[in-house]
Amino acid sequence: MRPLSARVVLLAALVLVAAGPAAAQSVDERFTVCLACHGADGQSRIPETPSLGGQPSFFVVAQLFLFREGRRDNPAMIAAAKGLTNGDLTAFAERVTKLPPPPAPEDPPDPARFARGRTLTLRHPCGVCHNPDFSGREQMPRLASQREDYLLKSMREYKSGARLGYGGAMSQELAGLSDQDLMDLAHFLSHLGGKF
Amino acid sequence: MTRRIVWLIVAVTGLALVAWPAIAQQTTPPAEPPKQEEVPFWAIGRPQAGPGAQMAPVPAFPIPTPADKLPLAKMKVPPGFKVELFAAEVFDARGLRQGDKGTVFVSSLFGAGKIYALVDKGGKREVKVIAEKLMLPNGIEFHKGSLYVATPKDITRYDDIEAKLDNPPAPVKIYDQLPGDVPHGWKFIKIGPDGKLYVPVGAPCNICEPDPEKYAQIRRINLDGSGMEIVARGVRNTVGFDFHPRTGELYFTDNQRDWLSEDLPNDELNRVTKQGQHFGYPYCHQGDFADPQLGWGKACADFVKPVLLMGPHSAPLGMRFYTGKMFPQKYQGAIFVARHGPWNRTQKYAADVVAVFLNPNGTVKSMEPFLTGLVENNAYLGRPVDVLVLKDGSLLVSDDHAGAVYRVSYKK
Helix, strand or coil, X not given: CCCCCHHHHHHHHHHHHHCCCHHHCCXXXXXXXXXXXXXXCCCCCCCCCCCXXXXXXXXXXXXXXXXXXXXXXXXXXXXXXXXXXXXXXXXXXXXXXXXXXXXXXCCCCCHHHHHHHHHHHHHCCHHHHHCCCCCXXXXXXXXXXXXXXXXXXXXXXXXXXXXXXXXXXXXXXXXXXXXHHHHHHHHHHHCCCXXX | CCHHHHHHHHHHHHHHHHCCCCCCCCCCCCCCCCCHHHCCHHHCCCCCCXXXXXXCCCCCCCCCCCHHHCHHHHCECCCCEEEEEEECCCCCCCCXXXXXXXXXXXXXXXXXXXXXXXXXXXXXXXXXXXXXXXXXXXXXXXXXXXXXXXXXXXXXXXXXXXXXXXXXXXXXXXXXXXXXXXXXXXXXCEXXXXXXXXXXXXXXXXXCCCCCCCCCEEEEECCCCCCCEEEEECCCXXXXXXXXXXXXXXXXXXXXXXXXXXXXXXXXXXXXXXXXXXXXXXXXXXXXXXXXXXXXXXCHHHCCCCCEEEEECCCEEEEEECCCCCCCHHHCCCEEEEXXXXXXXXXXXXXXXXXXXXXXXCCEEEEEEEEECCEECCEECCCEEEEEECCCCXXXXXXXXXXXXXXXXXXX
């Protein structure tokens, strides 16, 4: 399948969000709107759109909160989260945690980049917060088998300060890493196998 | 719903379905456990296994604790003192300042990005948002009718703010010569007895050797942004300072580096006795401990030692000299310090307010617990960030974990 352009994804997301008054729909109905882009099986197939499978509940609540407050630069998600109640945040998070973690890509990783990425996760003790198997916990997302392009986009945004995060740890840990480092990290993490 | 929208939804849903592969139960073998020799020498000490491998910044839940669930009954203060709720549902409550007309201003950081005004409404506080979507607006100060707000990038001023809480004026920028980094870029600001505004620039990392003319320092500027001078160097990340009520000397808390050890290094209380003094970072921590990476060839004796060690990773933040009239005489001239409590430590502690008593010569006599009880089962019920002496002499304490402001008062 050819990747969808970002513009088509944004248009589709906005249309889906605008398709019905939120109040008239159940949480489950509204959740199917999320899954149209993020993947009903927990795995996204849309460029720079994260897979949600296996994400910790706290992380989902925190990110939806940031979107609701208009504090992450993503028009589609800001529109989607507009007007969500605190109860909605936790209700969506509960459903997200039930999605299965995505499998790793079928193509094998580049061994040298995979190894470099792994070494970087030890120097910058990524696994201390995200868990040694990168399954994530609390406010810290699951990274294992996340889309490579999304991991790279997120890390670049944290490093540049474009994304402030829900705390200062990411900008601190990524300070001093090169863009090649970020690419190798994304390559390693995205190729970690499904459920550990 | 128009036909066009229906068509689009069908198309998008269809695309998603087409893209759905038959999910083969593909399993990539898990990564092998790291071999110790792959860890570079300078990262040794960072936990790879055991309890330390489970440390992470302690987050506040994005939904503040409701008033009836706040840990008020858990907090302990010395005999004669009382803690009560001042304001609930102040998400990510950080810095505290009081306006001339009594308004209490509250800043916030990553969680909220807002500035709140707490307004008295018949003994209860109404929480107004006066600015939002700001970049880490932790630093605030009130001076002659204006509220000053500092982000990692700039300092702005909201004039005549107490008369305009419902319709705040556009901020006036007074200073933008700040590097703007996120790590330790958030501010604590205060106007000194010299009428100048003091603003720190933290180290843009945990441990590194940044340009000393740009980072790891406390500066002061005139209120129009001119005349910048460096007041103190070798300061990793101060998020609280105040001026001695008699001598005018600057005392500041400083948060020391992470990932070294459960019990090293201590966070500090420092005292500036001469402009431009160097307080050790990144070469020497807690006055007597050379950094294992960057401390080689450096002598701790060449740097100014802290006046008080405040506990490893205890995170002392906001502090204020007590000059109010309400508390007993022994607290006159003492410093109240809010300790946020560690994240980079497996055993949580602090998350309290301590009272630091000084000798007449400005050195530290002792430190005593003042408000405690917020650590339970190795987890935080609340985390103090700043303290503020109200005009009536009572003490406000902000809590960014539960999202609330408490008031401590005293009655004989």
